[in-house]
Amino acid sequence: xxxxxxxxxxxxxxxxxxxxxxxxxxxxxxxxxxxxxxxxxxxxxxxxxxxxxxxxxxxxxxxxxxxxxxxxxxxxxxxxxxxxxxxxxxxxxxxxxxxxxxxxxxxxxxxxxxxxxxxxxxxxxxxxxxxxxxxxxxxxxxxxxxxxxxxxxxxxxxxxxxxxxxxxxxxxxxxxxxxxxxxxxxxxxxxxxxxxxxxxxxxxxxxxxxxxxxxxxxxxxxxxxxxxxxxxxxxxxxxxxxxxxxxxxxxxxxxxxxxxxxxxxxxxxxxxxxxxxxxx
DNA sequence: AGATCTACCTGGTTGC
DNA sequence: TGCAACCAGGTAGATC
Numbered sequence: 001x002x003x004x005x006x007x008x009x010x011x012x013x014x015x016x017x018x019x020x021x022x023x024x025x026x027x028x029x030x031x032x033x034x035x036x037x038x039x040x041x042x043x044x045x046x047x048x049x050x051x052x053x054x055x056x057x058x059x060x061x062x063x064x065x066x067x068x069x070x071x072x073x074x075x076x077x078x079x080x081x082x083x084x085x086x087x088x089x090x091x092x093x094x095x096x097x098x099x100x101x102x103x104x105x106x107x108x109x110x111x112x113x114x115x116x117x118x119x120x121x122x123x124x125x126x127x128x129x130x131x132x133x134x135x136x137x138x139x140x141x142x143x144x145x146x147x148x149x150x151x152x153x154x155x156x157x158x159x160x161x162x163x164x165x166x167x168x169x170x171x172x173x174x175x176x177x178x179x180x181x182x183x184x185x186x187x188x189x190x191x192x193x194x195x196x197x198x199x200x201x202x203x204x205x206x207x208x209x210x211x212x213x214x215x216x217x218x219x220x221x222x223x224x225x226x227x228x229x230x231x232x233x234x235x236x237x238x239x240x241x242x243x244x245x246x247x248x249x250x251x252x253x254x255x256x257x258x259x260x261x262x263x264x265x266x267x268x269x270x271x272x273x274x275x276x277x278x279x280x
Numbered sequence: 281a282g283a284t285c286t287a288c289c290t291g292g293t294t295g296c
Numbered sequence: 297t298g299c300a301a302c303c304a305g306g307t308a309g310a311t312c
Contacts, residue, residue: 001304001305001306003306063306082306082307083306084289084305084306084307085289085304085305085306086289086290086291086304086305101290118289119289119290119291120288120289120290120291120304120305121288121289121290122288122289122305122306122307138307138308161281161282162281162282163281163282163283164282164283167282167283170306172306172307179305179306180304180305180306228304268283268284269283269284269285269305270305270306271303271304271305
């Protein structure tokens with residue numbers, strides 16, 4: 001399930017192989033993959049704009065992967081891809097045909113293709129002018145990027161909040177890019193119980209949590225992300241950080257610090273794994 | 281503000 | 297072996 005480190009890894013890989021490339025066309029294999037709400041381009045408009053467009057920049061905001069293209073009509077057109085749980089965005093060789101779950105294909109003038117595949121059909125692509133992007137409620141209400149703030153700014157976010165720690169970390173309006181894996185992993189490293197309400201955690205512990213969150217995100221980016229089920233980077237390779245999980249997916253297994261079997265419960269509607277002894 | 285529930289999806293796993 | 301039930305989870309929207 002792609003979170004910040006996985007989307008960052010994909011963005012870096014795509015940037016390496018696609019920036020400067022020209023597009024020859026696009027095929028919508030499953031029409032619903034294109035989200036045209038809130039002013040985004042409709043299918044016909046997008047498909048007509050793609051031939052001859054060039055890839056200008058590839059970047060990430062929260063868990064959204066952005067491919068900026070320049071078309072004859074739009075100097076900047078943002079293609080936003082949200083992979084949700086099983087989405088994949090990969091660069092494919094000329095001979096590669098769409099696979100069973102390929103939903104959208106962009107052809108490149110050099111013969112390669114950009115495939116957007118998604119087994120479970122939760123992922124979406126949106127094509128937006130800068131103005132429409134700015135007005136997109138999801139995008140404009142996102143919280144700060146965790147790797148672009150300081151520990152003090154991070155701690156200040158929690159001021160006056162009474163929600164549970166894990167619920168806040170998962171809230172994209174509160175802080176962007178964190179999902180179930182990195183919420184559990186960072187709380188474990190910081191020794192904070194996921195169900196603790198924010199008003200019971202000192203500023204010092206919040207700053208420490210920030211250090212652990214930053215560390216786990218950077219380690220995961222270094223490992224090219226975590227591959228649970230479907231995640232692969234732009235080149236189709238799996239990540240390696242799943243081998244370094246301390247709690248995620250380890251319910252019942254011994255805590256890496258105290259050996260006590262890890263507990264599984266539900267917090268904020270999500271499966272949550274933690275150590276009752278090490279996290280308070 | 282916050283918690284809880286439902287919907288969206290399919291493939292893998294579990295249970296009988 | 298067959299088949300049903302269940303689970304995974306990001307986001308939106310409804311409800312309390």
